Amino acid sequence: MGLTVATWNINSVRLRTGLVQRFLEETRPDVLCLQETNCPDDQFPSGDFRKLGYGHIAMNGQKGYHGVAILSRLPFVSQDTRIFADKNDCRHISVSFGAEARAANGVTIHNFYVPAGGDVPNTDVNEKFAHKLTFLDEMRDWGASAKPASGKAILVGDLNVAPLENDVWSHKQMLDVVSHTPIECEKLTSAIDSAEWVDAIRTLKPEPERVYTWWSYRAADWEASNRGRRLDHIWVSKELAPELKAIDIHRQARSWERPSDHVPVTVTLG
Protein backbone atom coordinates (compact mmCIF):
# COMPACT_ATOMS: atom_id res chain seq x y z
CA MET A 1 0.00 0.00 0.00
CA GLY A 2 2.86 2.43 0.75
CA LEU A 3 1.62 5.19 3.02
CA THR A 4 3.73 7.31 5.36
CA VAL A 5 2.23 9.47 8.09
CA ALA A 6 4.21 11.74 10.39
CA THR A 7 3.32 13.55 13.62
CA TRP A 8 5.15 16.50 15.17
CA ASN A 9 4.43 18.95 17.96
CA ILE A 10 6.00 21.99 16.33
CA ASN A 11 5.55 24.54 19.16
CA SER A 12 4.65 27.44 16.82
CA VAL A 13 4.32 26.71 13.11
CA ARG A 14 5.09 30.31 12.18
CA LEU A 15 8.33 30.45 14.16
CA ARG A 16 9.42 27.07 12.77
CA THR A 17 8.09 27.11 9.21
CA GLY A 18 11.65 26.53 7.98
CA LEU A 19 12.07 23.43 10.14
CA VAL A 20 8.79 21.98 8.85
CA GLN A 21 9.93 22.63 5.28
CA ARG A 22 13.26 20.94 5.98
CA PHE A 23 11.51 17.88 7.41
CA LEU A 24 9.09 17.68 4.47
CA GLU A 25 11.92 17.96 1.94
CA GLU A 26 14.14 15.40 3.67
CA THR A 27 11.48 12.84 4.61
CA ARG A 28 8.60 13.46 2.14
CA PRO A 29 5.84 11.86 4.25
CA ASP A 30 2.47 11.59 2.52
CA VAL A 31 0.83 13.27 5.49
CA LEU A 32 2.20 15.41 8.34
CA CYS A 33 0.08 16.06 11.43
CA LEU A 34 1.14 19.09 13.46
CA GLN A 35 0.26 20.05 17.03
CA GLU A 36 0.76 23.27 18.98
CA THR A 37 0.63 25.33 15.83
CA ASN A 38 -0.10 28.39 18.05
CA CYS A 39 -1.60 30.07 15.04
CA PRO A 40 -5.03 31.31 13.91
CA ASP A 41 -6.17 29.69 10.65
CA ASP A 42 -5.99 32.95 8.68
CA GLN A 43 -2.31 33.32 9.57
CA PHE A 44 -1.26 29.72 8.85
CA PRO A 45 1.74 29.64 6.45
CA SER A 46 -0.04 27.36 3.95
CA GLY A 47 1.78 28.75 0.90
CA ASP A 48 5.17 27.66 2.23
CA PHE A 49 3.97 24.06 2.36
CA ARG A 50 1.91 24.10 -0.83
CA LYS A 51 4.98 24.89 -2.86
CA LEU A 52 6.62 21.73 -1.55
CA GLY A 53 3.73 19.63 -2.82
CA TYR A 54 1.58 19.65 0.30
CA GLY A 55 -1.42 21.22 -1.37
CA HIS A 56 -4.10 19.73 0.86
CA ILE A 57 -4.21 21.39 4.26
CA ALA A 58 -6.72 21.11 7.09
CA MET A 59 -6.36 23.29 10.16
CA ASN A 60 -7.99 23.97 13.48
CA GLY A 61 -6.10 26.79 15.12
CA GLN A 62 -6.59 29.65 17.55
CA LYS A 63 -4.68 32.68 18.73
CA GLY A 64 -1.75 32.18 21.07
CA TYR A 65 -1.69 28.50 21.91
CA HIS A 66 -2.85 24.95 21.09
CA GLY A 67 -4.02 24.26 17.56
CA VAL A 68 -3.61 21.33 15.15
CA ALA A 69 -3.19 20.99 11.39
CA ILE A 70 -2.77 18.30 8.73
CA LEU A 71 -0.58 18.78 5.64
CA SER A 72 -1.10 16.23 2.87
CA ARG A 73 0.24 15.45 -0.59
CA LEU A 74 -2.84 13.30 -1.13
CA PRO A 75 -6.29 14.84 -1.53
CA PHE A 76 -8.76 14.17 1.28
CA VAL A 77 -12.51 14.05 0.74
CA SER A 78 -13.66 15.26 4.14
CA GLN A 79 -12.40 16.84 7.31
CA ASP A 80 -13.79 17.25 10.79
CA THR A 81 -12.99 18.63 14.22
CA ARG A 82 -14.31 17.49 17.54
CA ILE A 83 -14.55 19.08 20.96
CA PHE A 84 -13.42 17.03 23.96
CA ALA A 85 -13.99 17.78 27.63
CA ASP A 86 -16.35 20.68 26.84
CA LYS A 87 -13.56 23.05 25.87
CA ASN A 88 -13.13 24.23 22.31
CA ASP A 89 -9.42 24.83 22.41
CA CYS A 90 -8.49 23.29 19.06
CA ARG A 91 -7.08 19.94 20.07
CA HIS A 92 -8.43 17.65 17.35
CA ILE A 93 -8.79 17.48 13.57
CA SER A 94 -9.36 14.54 11.24
CA VAL A 95 -9.33 13.90 7.51
CA SER A 96 -10.64 11.02 5.39
CA PHE A 97 -9.26 9.87 2.07
CA GLY A 98 -11.05 8.53 -1.00
CA ALA A 99 -10.07 6.56 -4.09
CA GLU A 100 -8.16 9.49 -5.58
CA ALA A 101 -5.69 9.20 -2.70
CA ARG A 102 -4.80 5.66 -3.87
CA ALA A 103 -2.70 4.17 -1.06
CA ALA A 104 -4.74 6.06 1.51
CA ASN A 105 -8.12 5.10 0.07
CA GLY A 106 -10.62 4.53 2.88
CA VAL A 107 -8.25 5.76 5.59
CA THR A 108 -9.25 8.26 8.29
CA ILE A 109 -6.49 10.06 10.21
CA HIS A 110 -7.14 11.67 13.61
CA ASN A 111 -4.69 14.26 14.92
CA PHE A 112 -4.77 15.01 18.68
CA TYR A 113 -3.19 17.42 21.09
CA VAL A 114 -4.09 16.21 24.58
CA PRO A 115 -3.91 18.83 27.39
CA ALA A 116 -0.57 18.87 29.21
CA GLY A 117 -2.34 18.90 32.57
CA GLY A 118 -0.39 21.48 34.58
CA ASP A 119 2.21 20.74 37.22
CA VAL A 120 0.40 19.15 40.16
CA PRO A 121 -1.17 15.70 39.67
CA ASN A 122 -4.09 16.39 41.98
CA THR A 123 -7.56 17.16 40.63
CA ASP A 124 -8.57 18.94 43.88
CA VAL A 125 -6.07 21.73 43.45
CA ASN A 126 -5.28 21.61 39.73
CA GLU A 127 -8.17 22.12 37.32
CA LYS A 128 -5.88 21.43 34.36
CA PHE A 129 -5.12 17.94 35.60
CA ALA A 130 -8.85 17.28 36.01
CA HIS A 131 -9.41 18.55 32.47
CA LYS A 132 -6.73 16.22 31.13
CA LEU A 133 -8.27 13.18 32.83
CA THR A 134 -11.71 14.05 31.50
CA PHE A 135 -10.24 14.49 28.03
CA LEU A 136 -8.67 11.01 28.20
CA ASP A 137 -11.95 9.49 29.41
CA GLU A 138 -13.76 11.03 26.47
CA MET A 139 -11.13 9.74 24.04
CA ARG A 140 -11.76 6.28 25.42
CA ASP A 141 -15.53 6.56 25.05
CA TRP A 142 -15.28 8.06 21.55
CA GLY A 143 -12.68 5.65 20.16
CA ALA A 144 -15.02 2.98 18.90
CA SER A 145 -16.73 5.53 16.64
CA ALA A 146 -13.43 6.83 15.23
CA LYS A 147 -13.22 4.29 12.45
CA PRO A 148 -14.77 4.61 8.98
CA ALA A 149 -16.65 1.75 7.30
CA SER A 150 -13.36 0.39 5.92
CA GLY A 151 -12.05 -0.01 9.46
CA LYS A 152 -8.87 1.80 8.41
CA ALA A 153 -8.06 4.43 11.02
CA ILE A 154 -4.87 6.06 12.28
CA LEU A 155 -4.65 8.20 15.42
CA VAL A 156 -1.56 10.31 15.98
CA GLY A 157 -0.51 13.21 18.11
CA ASP A 158 1.00 14.66 21.22
CA LEU A 159 -0.97 12.73 23.82
CA ASN A 160 1.10 14.14 26.70
CA VAL A 161 1.24 10.77 28.46
CA ALA A 162 4.21 8.37 28.50
CA PRO A 163 2.37 5.20 29.56
CA LEU A 164 5.08 2.53 29.83
CA GLU A 165 8.08 2.16 32.12
CA ASN A 166 10.57 2.58 29.30
CA ASP A 167 8.73 5.58 27.88
CA VAL A 168 10.51 7.74 30.48
CA TRP A 169 14.09 8.10 31.62
CA SER A 170 13.25 6.96 35.17
CA HIS A 171 9.97 5.20 35.91
CA LYS A 172 10.49 5.50 39.67
CA GLN A 173 11.33 9.20 39.65
CA MET A 174 8.47 10.00 37.30
CA LEU A 175 5.58 8.35 39.18
CA ASP A 176 4.43 11.68 40.63
CA VAL A 177 5.24 13.74 37.57
CA VAL A 178 2.36 14.73 35.31
CA SER A 179 2.59 12.64 32.10
CA HIS A 180 3.61 9.42 33.87
CA THR A 181 1.33 9.16 36.92
CA PRO A 182 -0.46 5.80 37.24
CA ILE A 183 -3.92 7.29 36.65
CA GLU A 184 -2.85 8.93 33.38
CA CYS A 185 -1.10 5.78 32.20
CA GLU A 186 -4.17 3.69 33.02
CA LYS A 187 -6.49 6.06 31.19
CA LEU A 188 -4.32 6.14 28.07
CA THR A 189 -4.05 2.36 28.05
CA SER A 190 -7.78 2.10 28.49
CA ALA A 191 -8.32 4.43 25.51
CA ILE A 192 -6.12 2.12 23.42
CA ASP A 193 -7.79 -1.08 24.59
CA SER A 194 -11.42 0.01 24.43
CA ALA A 195 -11.22 0.74 20.69
CA GLU A 196 -8.70 -2.02 19.95
CA TRP A 197 -6.08 0.43 18.77
CA VAL A 198 -2.60 -0.94 18.14
CA ASP A 199 0.31 1.09 19.56
CA ALA A 200 2.42 1.24 16.38
CA ILE A 201 5.59 2.55 18.01
CA ARG A 202 5.68 -0.19 20.65
CA THR A 203 4.71 -2.88 18.14
CA LEU A 204 7.89 -2.13 16.19
CA LYS A 205 10.03 -1.01 19.14
CA PRO A 206 8.84 -3.21 22.02
CA GLU A 207 9.86 -2.74 25.63
CA PRO A 208 12.35 -2.73 27.23
CA GLU A 209 13.84 -0.51 24.50
CA ARG A 210 13.72 3.09 25.69
CA VAL A 211 11.82 5.31 23.28
CA TYR A 212 11.54 9.08 23.69
CA THR A 213 10.00 11.73 21.43
CA TRP A 214 10.36 14.78 23.71
CA TRP A 215 13.22 16.33 25.67
CA SER A 216 12.71 19.36 27.92
CA TYR A 217 14.09 22.77 26.97
CA ARG A 218 15.21 23.12 30.58
CA ALA A 219 18.08 20.65 30.40
CA ALA A 220 21.45 22.31 29.91
CA ASP A 221 22.35 19.54 27.44
CA TRP A 222 19.33 17.49 26.37
CA GLU A 223 21.45 14.90 24.58
CA ALA A 224 23.91 14.31 27.41
CA SER A 225 21.28 14.07 30.14
CA ASN A 226 18.83 12.25 27.81
CA ARG A 227 15.91 12.65 30.18
CA GLY A 228 13.27 12.13 27.55
CA ARG A 229 9.68 10.96 27.45
CA ARG A 230 7.54 9.23 24.81
CA LEU A 231 4.70 11.75 24.66
CA ASP A 232 3.93 11.44 20.94
CA HIS A 233 2.02 8.45 19.68
CA ILE A 234 0.83 6.63 16.57
CA TRP A 235 -2.04 4.21 16.92
CA VAL A 236 -3.56 2.19 14.08
CA SER A 237 -6.77 0.21 13.92
CA LYS A 238 -6.36 -3.55 14.00
CA GLU A 239 -7.37 -3.65 10.33
CA LEU A 240 -4.19 -1.68 9.50
CA ALA A 241 -1.87 -3.40 11.96
CA PRO A 242 -0.76 -6.09 9.47
CA GLU A 243 0.49 -3.26 7.21
CA LEU A 244 2.91 -1.81 9.78
CA LYS A 245 6.38 -1.65 8.24
CA ALA A 246 8.49 0.95 10.04
CA ILE A 247 8.63 3.61 12.71
CA ASP A 248 11.18 6.42 12.53
CA ILE A 249 11.87 8.70 15.50
CA HIS A 250 13.58 11.70 13.92
CA ARG A 251 15.77 12.37 16.94
CA GLN A 252 18.21 14.52 14.96
CA ALA A 253 15.54 17.22 14.65
CA ARG A 254 16.02 17.98 18.35
CA SER A 255 19.46 19.35 17.41
CA TRP A 256 18.27 21.59 14.61
CA GLU A 257 18.56 25.33 15.16
CA ARG A 258 15.84 26.70 17.45
CA PRO A 259 14.18 23.28 17.70
CA SER A 260 10.83 22.18 18.98
CA ASP A 261 11.10 20.21 22.22
CA HIS A 262 9.35 17.33 20.37
CA VAL A 263 10.76 15.44 17.37
CA PRO A 264 8.79 14.11 14.39
CA VAL A 265 7.74 10.46 14.33
CA THR A 266 6.90 8.70 11.06
CA VAL A 267 5.03 5.46 10.44
CA THR A 268 5.28 3.53 7.19
CA LEU A 269 2.40 1.26 6.22
CA GLY A 270 2.26 -1.08 3.29
Place this chain on the structure above:
DNA sequence: ATGGTTGTCATACAA
Protein backbone atom coordinates in the same frame (compact mmCIF):
# COMPACT_ATOMS: atom_id res chain seq x y z
C1' DA B 1 13.99 20.80 47.73
C1' DT B 2 14.64 23.96 43.91
C1' DG B 3 14.98 25.84 39.46
C1' DG B 4 15.92 25.11 35.21
C1' DT B 5 13.49 27.07 29.01
C1' DT B 6 10.35 28.52 25.40
C1' DG B 7 6.34 30.94 22.73
C1' DT B 8 2.76 34.24 22.63
C1' DC B 9 1.26 38.35 23.93
C1' DA B 10 1.71 42.09 26.69
C1' DT B 11 3.76 41.11 31.35
C1' DA B 12 1.05 36.59 32.71
C1' DC B 13 0.01 32.06 31.11
C1' DA B 14 0.53 27.73 28.77
C1' DA B 15 3.70 24.20 28.10
